[in-house]
Every structure is written in C-alpha cells, then in structure tokens.
Amino acid sequence: QVQLQESGPGLVKPSETLSLTCTVSGDSISSYYWTWMRQPAGKGLEWIGRISARGNTDYSPSLKSRVTMSIDTSKNQFSLELNSVTAADTAMYFCARENWYFDFWGRGTLVTVSS
Amino acid sequence: EIVMTQSPATLSVSPGERVTLSCRASQGVRSNLAWYQQRPGQAPRLLIYGASTRATGIPARFSGSGSGTEFTLTINSLQSEDFAVYHCQQYSNWPRTFGQGTKVEIK
Numbered sequence: 001q002v003q004l005q006e007s008g009p010g011l012v013k014p015s016e017t018l019s020l021t022c023t024v025s026g027d028s029i030s031s032y033y034w035t036w037m038r039q040p041a042g043k044g045l046e047w048i049g050r051i052s053a054r055g056n057t058d059y060s061p062s063l064k065s066r067v068t069m070s071i072d073t074s075k076n077q078f079s080l081e082l083n084s085v086t087a088a089d090t091a092m093y094f095c096a097r098e099n100w101y102f103d104f105w106g107r108g109t110l111v112t113v114s115s
Numbered sequence: 116e117i118v119m120t121q122s123p124a125t126l127s128v129s130p131g132e133r134v135t136l137s138c139r140a141s142q143g144v145r146s147n148l149a150w151y152q153q154r155p156g157q158a159p160r161l162l163i164y165g166a167s168t169r170a171t172g173i174p175a176r177f178s179g180s181g182s183g184t185e186f187t188l189t190i191n192s193l194q195s196e197d198f199a200v201y202h203c204q205q206y207s208n209w210p211r212t213f214g215q216g217t218k219v220e221i222k
Contacts, residue, residue, distance in 0.1 A: 043215070044202065044213050044214065044215040044216055045159065045202060045204070045213040045216075046213070047210050047211040047212065047213070058209060058210075060210045061116070061210060062210075094158055094159075100147070100164070100206045101149035101161060101164040101204065101206055102149070102151075102159070102161060102204070103161050103164075103170065105158040105159055105160070106158060107157070107158050108158050
C-alpha cells in the first residue's frame with residue numbers, strides 16, 4: 001500500500017518561505033508524478049503543482065512565481081517551497097500521487113502564516 | 116482554467132436514502148473527471164475516476180456518470196460513514212481544478 005507523509009514547520013512568518021517534504025513509502029518515487037495541493041479551512045482544494053522523478057515540473061499559473069518543487073529519489077521524497085507567504089497561504093497542505101487523478105494522499109499538514 | 120461548479124453546496128439526507136450530487140465543468144473535459152470523499156479531519160479519498168469507474172475498494176453503492184460538462188455522483192442507500200464532503204476534479208486540462216465541494220449531512 002502506498003503511503004505518503006507530509007512534514008515541515010506548522011508556523012511560518014509572513015514574507016518568509018514555506019518548506020514542506022513528502023516522504024513516500026510502499027512505492028518507488030521513480031514512477032508517476034507527485035503533487036502538492038492545499039485547502040484553506042472550510043474551502044475547496046487547490047492544485048499547486050507536480051514533479052516527476054526526472055525533475056520535470058508543472059505549476060499552477062496563480063502560484064508559479066512563488067513555487068519551487070524538488071525531488072530526491074534516493075530518499076523517496078519530494079519537496080515544496082513557497083516563498084513570500086502571506087496569511088492567504090494559511091491552509092492544510094497535502095501531497096499526493098498523480099495517476100492522472102490523485103489516487104493516494106498524505107494525511108495533510110496544517111501550515112499557518114502568522115507573525 | 117476550467118471552473119468546476121458543484122451543486123448543491125449542502126445536502127441534508129437521512130441514512131438509507133439515495134443522493135445525487137452534480138458537477139459541471141465550464142468547458143468539456145470528456146470523461147477526465149474524478150470524485151473524492153473527504154471525511155472531517157481526513158485527506159480526500161479517491162472514489163471514482165474516468166467519470167464512472169470505481170476506485171479499488173469503493174463500495175458498489177457509489178456510482179458516477181456523465182461526460183463533457185455534466186457529471187453526477189450517486190450514492191445509493193446512504194450509510195453513516197458516507198456523511199462527508201464530496202469533491203469533483205477535472206484532469207483534462209492544466210491546471211487541474213476542483214469543485215468547491217458538496218457536503219452531505221445528516222438530516
């Protein structure tokens with residue numbers, strides 16, 4: 001069974017960089033695309049972007065200027081960096097495996113942007 | 116960007132009833148449509164992909180239909196564990212987009 005686990009700081013100051021890592025078990029990260037999404041409290045899901053094992057990326061146009069994703073196949077991990085954060089970036093962040101749709105998800109990690 | 120619109124926002128139903136949720140795409144997505152269930156405090160769970168194919172382990176009471184711009188998710192004989200928020204998502208175009216969700220609550 002594929003499992004994903006997000007990790008990273010739960011509190012980030014405004015204007016700083018949000019950094020999260022997703023660790024994958026039960027599957028090689030060398031296959032598929034790996035995705036980040038987020039969900040503000042009480043709102044819908046927003047796709048942030050995806051990365052392949054080769055490091056090919058696609059980002060949401062609305063976040064593209066602030067997002068960087070990376071992957072470490074030796075550790076079976078992929079990461080998200082979102083810079084210049086504001087309170088609007090406060091959300092539950094999820095990582096997931098993309099198989100066109102999203103078939104396996106992490107449990108999510110809450111990131112709050114506040115001074 | 117393709118806008119996904121779900122209706123209604125909230126459905127109040129009794130256990131054992133049948134419910135139908137709607138999802139509309141602002142432009143055609145063929146059958147590239149997935150449905151997810153999200154229970155409180157949990158990650159979304161894939162229910163349906165390809166508009167009508169149940170994911171592994173999903174009970175037969177869940178069914179999906181539609182293509183193009185109009186889609187439905189039907190849950191027959193609602194069980195207690197089915198009270199949750201349901202999201203639709205298109206994977207026809209970039210960026211991938213989700214509807215705002217339909218909450219199915221106990222009447």
